[in-house]
Amino acid sequence: MSNLPIKAVIPAAGLGTRFLPATKAMPKEMLPVVDKPAIQYVVEEAVKAGIDDVLVIIGRRKNSISDHFDSVPELEAQLELKGDATKLAQVMAPSELADIHFVRQGDPKGLGHAVLRAKSHVGDHSFAVMLGDDLIDAKEDLLSRMIDQHTKRGASVVALMEVPPEHIHLYGVAQIEPTDEDDVVRITGMVEKPSREEAPSNLAVIGRYVLSPDIFPILEHTAPGKGGEIQLTDALEEQARGEGGVYGVVFRGRRFDTGAKLDYIEAIVQLACEREDLGPELRAWLKDFAKTL
DSSP states (O other): OOOSOOEEEEEEOOOOGGGTTTTTTSOGGGSEETTEEHHHHHHHHHHHTTOOEEEEEEOTTOHHHHHHTSOOHHHHHHHHHHTOHHHHHHHHHHHHSSEEEEEEOSSOOOHHHHHHTTHHHHTTOOEEEEOTTEEEOTTOOHHHHHHHHHHHHTSEEEEEEEOOGGGGGGSEEEEEEEOSSTTEEEEEEEEESOOTTTOSOSEEEEEEEEEOTTHHHHHHTOOOOGGGSOOHHHHHHHHHTSSSOEEEEEOOSOEEETTSHHHHHHHHHHHHHTOTTTHHHHHHHHHHHHHTO
C-alpha cells in the first residue's frame, strides 16, 4: 500500500445508451440532478473525503465534462458586472473544487480497461474509483470509511450493499467472510452478474472502490470477461486471492442509482424535496398531484 495521498479516478467514457436520445449529444455524466450535473456530485464527494487530485476518464463527445470544470471568464465577468454574487459562486464552484485532469479511454473496453488508463497518472498512489451512476448521499461518509479501512488493512477496499435477490444479476457479487468489525468483511471471491441461484451472497459491489496501485499489473493481464470487456471484478477477484486480500465496507446509507431512468427521476425528486429553496413548494405540489393518481 502507498503512503502517498489518495487520488480519485472517475470513469466517464461510457456511451450512456440507457438514456438515449438525451445522451446522443450529451454525456450521461452531465445529465442534471436538480441543478448540478451528476459528475459534480461525485467530485464533491471526493473532495469531502480529503481528495484534491481527480482524474476523469473520458471518451469521444465528452468535452462538455472538461468544459464544466473549467473557468468561463466571459460569463464570470458578466455575472460580476450584474452583481449576481449567487450565480457567480455557482459558476465558479466546479473549477475550484480540486485539481482535475482528463485522459481519453478510446474504445470503451470495460471498467477494468478504464481504470488501467489511469496508471500513468496514479503512479504509486492508492486511488479511489468513483462511478458517476452511483450518487452517495452527501450526508454519508462512505468514502472516508473506505479510505480508513484501506489505510488500516493495507488492502483494496470495495463498497458493498445488500440488494434483493431479483436484482442480484445486475451487479458484481461478493463471497465474503466476517472480520472483527461490524460491516467490514473480507472478500474471498467475486462473481460478475450472477444468476439468482449462482450468487454467493446478497452483497453487491456498488460504484466505490479504494484500490492499491498493485491492481494495475493484474489488470494488464486480465482477459476480457463478461460482455467481452475487461472487468474490474475479475482483477479484484485475483487480488483477493493474493497476500493483501480485498475487503468490503457494507454501506447501509442512502444511494441513488442514476444509471436507470426511474431511479434517476426518484433521485431528482428526493434531493429537490430536501432543498430549502425548492422543497416546501415541491412537497406541497407532490401531495396534490398524488391525489389525482
